[in-house]
Amino acid sequence: MPPVKPRSSAPLYAQIRQLIVAALAAGEWRPGDALPSEAALAARFGASAGTVRRALDELTAAHIVERRQGSGTFVATHAAPRQQFRFLRLVADDAASGFARQLLGCRRVRASADVAHALTLRTGEPVIEVRRLLHRRERPVVLDELWLPERHFEGLTAEVIEAHPGTLYALFETSFGVHMVRAEEKLRAVAATPQTAALLGVQAGAPLLSVERLAYTYGDRPMELRRGLYHTDADHYRNELN
Incomplete structure (x- = not known):
């Protein structure tokens, strides 16, 4: 599958953040699910791992995802x-x-x-x-x-x-x-x-x-x-x- 290229005047990390939220809203990943690795997300969106990391940093600060040391990034859940x-x-x-x-x-x-x-x-x-x-x-x-x-x-x-x-x-x-x-x-x-x-x-x-x-x-x-x-x-x- 070719990379999903964000199209917007917003900074690339902000576009990727919006695309991840859209995928969450569509039910691609459910609360508690692990997200793909930063490398996999970078390939999906045609961006660098650093850009994806910044998008995930903002989603983490907003409590939409959470990072677990040594395990990866997960969709936040109220069950935790x-x-x-x-x-x-x-x-x-x-x-x-x-x-x-x-x-x-x-x-x-x-x-x-x-x-x-x-x-x-x-x-x-x-x-x-x-x-x-x-x-x-x-x-x-x-x-x-x-x-x-x-x-x-x-x-x-x-x-x-x-x-x-x-x-x-x-x-x-x-x-x-x-x-x-x-x-x-x-x-x-x-x-x-x-x-x-x-x-x-x-x-x-x-x-x-x-x-x-x-x-x-x-x-x-x-x-x-x-x-x-x-x-x-x-x-x-x-x-x-x-």
Whole structure:
């Protein structure tokens, strides 16, 4: 097969990066799969190994691929231990780690105007709504509500979620072929309503951290809108700025 020649005014490494992402979006390599060697990719794209390496460096920095010493480059996966809580930045002030999950509901609903706008859908288009609590130290610390376009998550039910031992993002990868590669978040302080206070075990009016997240798959396509209420008395929200 002749080399795939990128055609663009962008630098060659950027073109190769885009071609690799396009191949990932097309399902040529799945999360957890090994990518071809740098030499093989260089031959495929008609470029030098150094140019391919720079493209892979950028994909690594974006957490789309990961390098494993002595093993090669792999498609990043939310099933990997280091990636499981990549988008969940609630860090314990003590030694507590991980979360227990309590599913409150999973149902098919019509997208409200704001949900539809965030997910680039039509108002009223079917979405899957999931509600759950995350527990730490045997008490609830996060109330999550999330919405997913039904056409990409057909067959997602409470039974499917309960049967999956890992995170939701790992489930989305393995069962629906949707890999979340990046997310944007909006944070603000809110007061607990009586309904949320009852679920989180706090007083009505107690301060909570509201985190709205929009998660994207390849090609910057929004695939999940998530709104979480965080009880941060014994935890803090941690982010790294580069």
